[in-house]
Amino acid sequence: MSSQSSHNKNDGGEFNMRLKGEIDIYTAAEFKKQLNAAIDEDLGDLHLDCSELQYMDSTGLGVLIGALKRMKEQDRNIYISNLRPNVRKLFSITGLDKIFILEV
Amino acid sequence: MSSQSSHNKNDGGEFNMRLKGEIDIYTAAEFKKQLNAAIDEDLGDLHLDCSELQYMDSTGLGVLIGALKRMKEQDRNIYISNLRPNVRKLFSITGLDKIFILEV
Amino acid sequence: MSLVDSVQNAVVKNDCEDQVVLVLPNKPEYVSVARLAVSGIAGRMGFDVETVEDIKLALAEACTNAIKHGCCEEYSEYRIEFGIGQKCLTISITDKGCGMDKKAICQPDLKNPREGGLGIFIISTLMDRVEFETAPEAGLTITMKKYLGV
Amino acid sequence: MSLVDSVQNAVVKNDCEDQVVLVLPNKPEYVSVARLAVSGIAGRMGFDVETVEDIKLALAEACTNAIKHGCCEEYSEYRIEFGIGQKCLTISITDKGCGMDKKAICQPDLKNPREGGLGIFIISTLMDRVEFETAPEAGLTITMKKYLGV
Ligand SMILES: Nc1ncnc2c1ncn2[C@@H]1O[C@H](COP(=O)(O)OP(=O)(O)O)[C@@H](O)[C@H]1O
Ligand SMILES: Nc1ncnc2c1ncn2[C@@H]1O[C@H](COP(=O)(O)OP(=O)(O)O)[C@@H](O)[C@H]1O
Numbered sequence: 001m002s003s004q005s006s007h008n009k010n011d012g013g014e015f016n017m018r019l020k021g022e023i024d025i026y027t028a029a030e031f032k033k034q035l036n037a038a039i040d041e042d043l044g045d046l047h048l049d050c051s052e053l054q055y056m057d058s059t060g061l062g063v064l065i066g067a068l069k070r071m072k073e074q075d076r077n078i079y080i081s082n083l084r085p086n087v088r089k090l091f092s093i094t095g096l097d098k099i100f101i102l103e104v
Numbered sequence: 105m106s107s108q109s110s111h112n113k114n115d116g117g118e119f120n121m122r123l124k125g126e127i128d129i130y131t132a133a134e135f136k137k138q139l140n141a142a143i144d145e146d147l148g149d150l151h152l153d154c155s156e157l158q159y160m161d162s163t164g165l166g167v168l169i170g171a172l173k174r175m176k177e178q179d180r181n182i183y184i185s186n187l188r189p190n191v192r193k194l195f196s197i198t199g200l201d202k203i204f205i206l207e208v
Numbered sequence: 209m210s211l212v213d214s215v216q217n218a219v220v221k222n223d224c225e226d227q228v229v230l231v232l233p234n235k236p237e238y239v240s241v242a243r244l245a246v247s248g249i250a251g252r253m254g255f256d257v258e259t260v261e262d263i264k265l266a267l268a269e270a271c272t273n274a275i276k277h278g279c280c281e282e283y284s285e286y287r288i289e290f291g292i293g294q295k296c297l298t299i300s301i302t303d304k305g306c307g308m309d310k311k312a313i314c315q316p317d318l319k320n321p322r323e324g325g326l327g328i329f330i331i332s333t334l335m336d337r338v339e340f341e342t343a344p345e346a347g348l349t350i351t352m353k354k355y356l357g358v
Numbered sequence: 359m360s361l362v363d364s365v366q367n368a369v370v371k372n373d374c375e376d377q378v379v380l381v382l383p384n385k386p387e388y389v390s391v392a393r394l395a396v397s398g399i400a401g402r403m404g405f406d407v408e409t410v411e412d413i414k415l416a417l418a419e420a421c422t423n424a425i426k427h428g429c430c431e432e433y434s435e436y437r438i439e440f441g442i443g444q445k446c447l448t449i450s451i452t453d454k455g456c457g458m459d460k461k462a463i464c465q466p467d468l469k470n471p472r473e474g475g476l477g478i479f480i481i482s483t484l485m486d487r488v489e490f491e492t493a494p495e496a497g498l499t500i501t502m503k504k505y506l507g508v
Contacts, residue, residue: 025422026386057418058476066473086411093483094476095468129272130236159243161268162326170323190261197333198326199318227435228391231379241378241398248391285377
């Protein structure tokens with residue numbers, strides 16, 4: 001039901017987070033906290049694996065946009081992979097598929 | 105969402121039906137029709153495979169009790185197998201696990 | 209007059225509770241909407257999966273009764289109120305029928321199983337508390353409670 | 359005065375439609391209840407899986423706005439009405455806020471993405487028709503329609 005994420009570092013100067021469940025107005029604050037903590041802790045690019053992310057809405061997009069701004073200031077980037085069709089559609093209708101780097 | 109059942113005969117004088125989905129006040133009438141048709145068509149005992157039956161309530165039980173009465177008049181019986189825990193609980197709290205023959 | 213506007217629920221609302229209201233047409237196809245809504249509510253409250261199933265079933269039995277017995281007109285509606293407390297989920301179902309004859313309730317008789325008469329027995333078995341109230345000209349209100357962690 | 363008792367919905371109710379009403383507290387944890395309810399309703403109407411997802415998302419955006427912008431008091435509630443027709447699902451969300459300043463709506467600017475401002479754009483993209491109405495002292499009503507098989 002709720003958004004969960006797990007974060008793990010690897011050696012190539014990039015790091016991964018797995019998003020799970022639902023990111024909406026209820027879970028977005030917790031997601032933001034975890035995302036920011038991960039960004040602070042590390043220096044590489046961020047890879048978000050969304051294979052288990054069932055649902056996201058504009059509240060979640062807002063958190064991601066905020067994170068991307070912080071990353072870009074530090075010349076870092078966010079890569080998003082394995083989006084389910086419904087979540088991918090959210091990125092495409094808002095044009096954010098051109099702002100974030102979406103991987104298959 | 106709705107109850108579906110498929111019926112197939114085998115040679116040993118018994119026949120099988122697979123129950124699927126949900127049997128409630130919305131789907132019970134259709135279930136009753138199919139069950140009665142199957143009982144009319146055949147002469148053996150009836151085996152109900154409930155491995156894909158997600159939900160049933162008293163409306164579905166009522167249909168089963170009606171069918172069992174018809175069967176008993178003809179010295180036939182109803183065997184019920186593979187009940188999911190929530191549906192099995194419905195049989196046990198109503199005591200109908202003693203009226204129907206429940207198999208694993 | 210619509211149920212949404214008129215029903216004064218008999219159960220006093222606890223101020224520490226969140227309240228969710230769902231009004232459904234008296235048609236069999238909408239009972240599943242009640243089941244979905246309550247599974248969301250009960251799941252979020254922290255009831256375990258088996259208890260969520262029990263609550264879904266109890267509510268569905270009450271909705272089924274509201275449709276079968278609680279409608280004097282062909283097109284009608286009934287109202288479900290959920291009171292969401294820290295430790296207790298209270299569900300009230302109010303229909304627009306003529307209320308209930310309490311003599312109609314009886315224990316199921318296994319020696320002579322009937323096609324009907326199981327709904328209220330199931331509700332009483334699965335829920336921690338069940339009350340019936342018939343308000344004048346307002347049909348039956350059945351109120352059921354389930355406590356968390358009991 | 360409670361929303362359940364007071365709101366006169368601005369959209370004229372079509373007599374061929376079934377009506378479902380859901381009243382939710384203005385708390386983030388209940389938006390998922392609205393999503394579950396509408397997935398049941400839209401699924402049963404025959405919308406395909408992708409469209410059901412679209413409708414869920416559009417409704418969730420409107421609920422999110424009712425919570426974020428549509429409450430003057432700390433504890434409040436908002437009301438969702440579903441009109442279920444043969445060919446069309448109509449959803450109205452009414453809050454108790456101060457209504458909307460239409461100048462607040464703008465297209466998202468990709469050159470300068472903001473953290474907010476996407477909700478209404480998403481609703482308009484996914485639904486077939488969207489209308490806003492502010493009734494005096496009744497907050498905003500956003501009404502959205504989705505046609506079957508279009
Ligand atoms: N909402 C209601 N309004 C009026 N009478 C009701 C209502 N719910 C139940 N009853 C009465 O209680 C009886 C027992 O209900 P129940 O145990 O659910 O079995 P069933 O509905 O199969 O008869 C019903 O037959 C009916 O007479
Ligand atoms: N229910 C509402 N009541 C009052 N104002 C609203 C409501 N919904 C939306 N608005 C206004 O419309 C603007 C745009 O809404 P939206 O596109 O959902 O983006 P966001 O909520 O992120 O600002 C909001 O910032 C707010 O000013």
